[in-house]
Amino acid sequence: AFAALGASPSAFAAKPLVIGFSQVGAESEWRTANTVSIKDAAKQAGVTLKFADAQQKQENQVKAIRSFIAQKVDVIAFSPVVESGWDTVLREAKAAKIPVVLTDRAVNVSDTSLYVTFIGSDFVEEGRRAGKWLLERAAKTPDANLNIVELQGTVGSAPAIDRKKGFEEVIAANPRLKVIRSQTGDFTRAKGKEVMEAFLKAEGKKINVLYAHNDDMAIGAIQAIEEAGLKPGTDIVVISIDGVKGAFEAMIAGKLNVTVECSPLLGPQLMQIARDVVAGKPVPKRITTVEGVFPAEVAAKEFPNRKY
Ligand code: GYE
Numbered sequence: 001a002f003a004a005l006g007a008s009p010s011a012f013a014a015k016p017l018v019i020g021f022s023q024v025g026a027e028s029e030w031r032t033a034n035t036v037s038i039k040d041a042a043k044q045a046g047v048t049l050k051f052a053d054a055q056q057k058q059e060n061q062v063k064a065i066r067s068f069i070a071q072k073v074d075v076i077a078f079s080p081v082v083e084s085g086w087d088t089v090l091r092e093a094k095a096a097k098i099p100v101v102l103t104d105r106a107v108n109v110s111d112t113s114l115y116v117t118f119i120g121s122d123f124v125e126e127g128r129r130a131g132k133w134l135l136e137r138a139a140k141t142p143d144a145n146l147n148i149v150e151l152q153g154t155v156g157s158a159p160a161i162d163r164k165k166g167f168e169e170v171i172a173a174n175p176r177l178k179v180i181r182s183q184t185g186d187f188t189r190a191k192g193k194e195v196m197e198a199f200l201k202a203e204g205k206k207i208n209v210l211y212a213h214n215d216d217m218a219i220g221a222i223q224a225i226e227e228a229g230l231k232p233g234t235d236i237v238v239i240s241i242d243g244v245k246g247a248f249e250a251m252i253a254g255k256l257n258v259t260v261e262c263s264p265l266l267g268p269q270l271m272q273i274a275r276d277v278v279a280g281k282p283v284p285k286r287i288t289t290v291e292g293v294f295p296a297e298v299a300a301k302e303f304p305n306r307k308y
Contacts (some may be wrong), residue, residue: 002227018048019274020068022078024105027154027187028216029244033308034079034104034264041267047274056154056186058082069127070097075274079104082156090114092286099277103266105158112285116158116277119269119287123159127166128238129260129293132212137237138174146208149199150182151192153213157275159262160184163213165240180206185217193219197223205230212240213257215247222255233257233296243294245306251299261291264308 019042023035042049053061058081067093068076070282076098080086086107093100094114101166102118109115138146148171153160164182171177181199185192192212199207210232212218212226218240225232232238232255240247243261250256269287276283294302 003106005156016046016048016276017274018073019075019077019295020050020073022052022054022061022064024079024081025054027056028214029246030242030264037265037267038270041271045271047271056081058085069093069098075099075101077101077103078269080107083108085124096273101273103270111134117273117283117285117287119266121289123162124166125260126241126260127163130172130241131167131170133258134171134239135174138177145176147207148179148211149207150179151185151195151212151217152182153187153209155184160213167211187214187216189216189220193224196221200224200228207236209237215240215242215244218256219246219250222250248303248306251296258295260293263289263291
């Protein structure tokens, strides 16, 4: 019938949806899996994805968003490296009538109509889950004081702020649990190792527990602990967040005690939401990822099921 009308079928096909996505960077195993998820899901959905890597710098994200506005993409999506400082550029997107979808990390804006929805984990809850695991463990050694060192994520980022808060809230129930040092390791292995070396130098054998805001920093710190002649997982209990394959390997090797899951597989949801938004369908303001907790005891059994 198309041929009879003298037009090719493709002339009738809807034009592909264009999404501009500004990624934080490539700082961790989590982030790499997140990028793969978004790129694969775009391909699967027939979405044209304009992808920009900000190398952990907010100024690069602001530039990318402005360039997406100039290119008149259908939807702007981004994972904001830090929470604050987004009002101006998001107002520009709103003025250009381009909907903004947040993925993974939240923003702190006075006007929440500057974005349509936020898809990602509840980071406060992740911090609480890490704290609960430690409370239960501490109950088994009622006489010991437990000195904790904390490796924070990127300063000013939603996961660093929230994971600290949730953990503190829960461990406050037991006065024997004390955070004696807390510093950022910027979510990377290299920084995690470096800061842990400094912690060990300052506190030595006083350290009983390491709480790292992500697996990569924990894995870097594990190296530092070993180089200091101590046994990670035994001499120092190690707790982290994400649940990447590297964490499962470390648990199977007995060097990491528990990881709290945080799923990076947000791509398919993002594509669906972008379609719904452009189609004018109502979408929820907050879409929270469902996740679990994996202690070392289940690591070997769970490993084959891990998707990132
Ligand atoms: O935990 C960390 C990554 O924003 C949830 O960023 C994400 C965090 C993740 O670098 O590994």
